[in-house]
Amino acid sequence: MNRAARTVVALVLLFWGLTVLSNGQASGPPPQPGAAQALGTSSGLAPVPTAPPLAAAVPVGVVIPELQVDAPLMGLPLDEDGRLATPPDSERNLAGWYQAGASPGAVGTAILAGHVDTATGPAVFYGLGSLAKGNTVRVPRTDGITAVFTVDAVEVYPADAFPDDKVYGPSSTPQLRLITCGGGFDKKTQRYLGNVVVFAHLTGRA
Template sequence: MARQARESRRKSVLAAVLAVAVLAASWLIEHGAKDQAPPPQPSKAEAFPTPGEPLLAPPRRERSVPPLPSAVPTRVSIPAIRVDAPLTPLGLLPDHSLATPPDAEKNLAGWYAGGPAPGAAGTAVVAGHVDTENGPAVFYNLGALKKGDTVEMARADGRTAVFTIDAIEVYDRDRFPSAKVYGATGRAELRLITCGGGFSQEEDAYLGNVVVYAHLTSVRQTPQLMRG
């Protein structure tokens, strides 16, 4: 009976995460400035290999490290695209949609506080605007990342969880693979999400989402000035 109860709880948690995933994708699609150059989109070479396709290059085999205890994340840093931004926790609004970082703060990302914290076991979710009415925002250049680039998540416990990117993919909003993006894999993983996939002037909305897949590859102490 205990095993059945644990399995039932696991399925319930996964279902809740997938439901939030759909809502997160929805709000990201609806936000963004239009009068500017389009944000970069990931090339096919940065996606996961398609079964049966010849590989353009050998797959990277980055080691993983054991998950950390849960701790609140405070900043996200992505050196390759010069992102260094504070984080705000995101919850659910009364209508059960995901709350968003304030539009007025372009250099701010949010993490889904109802799921795993970055560095802890499971799949952590960090979302950010690609742009606002005032121009490019924190995740504008997310689609320019490459496999092997790193994402650093400073945490309130004084440690920085360093993730290595496994793939960057772009999805149509009507075909968002929630189970693939948000499903647990048995290790500490991270997903970064923003708008992408082209922009529809007719609908006044982005057509999809850019998703970065990464896993925990190292941990270091956070410099004192970076905390908080």
């Protein structure tokens, strides 16, 4: 795995787990994926072929119909410590794209990251763990094309056993990963114990 991918790992595993509050009231914990959504398990769905790759273009949003997510995307650079920056905590409906990595729809593994919650309530990727195989993720781009991805798996990993190569490894086809915090919450440290990762591949364009 290259250095750029490792810097992404360093960031994602350090996402702060912010207390889930909404108007001063505690909200329920974010959903976590079940065993049936793991890679290698049968979904009973016919596989959806990978669509031809698109040329590289900057993504401007992420739409997940099943979660009623329709959010803008910002580019996420590396900070002075070599870690990927995060979207600002003040923006609940904002996700980020690792702009030094693959463009969504182009060949390679594109990475979208977002907060699960903020101090004021659930954030853009709060419901990520409830996605299921066969769901779709749409990524509008500056070239006017929307890259359409089909979910292949949803998994949760503890911070001390995050599978770097599995999640961030290179690909000869257009792949997408959506990442947020999950895996339980430590109230003492105010951090989540791991990450929820959605695996998806390009299946169309709009």
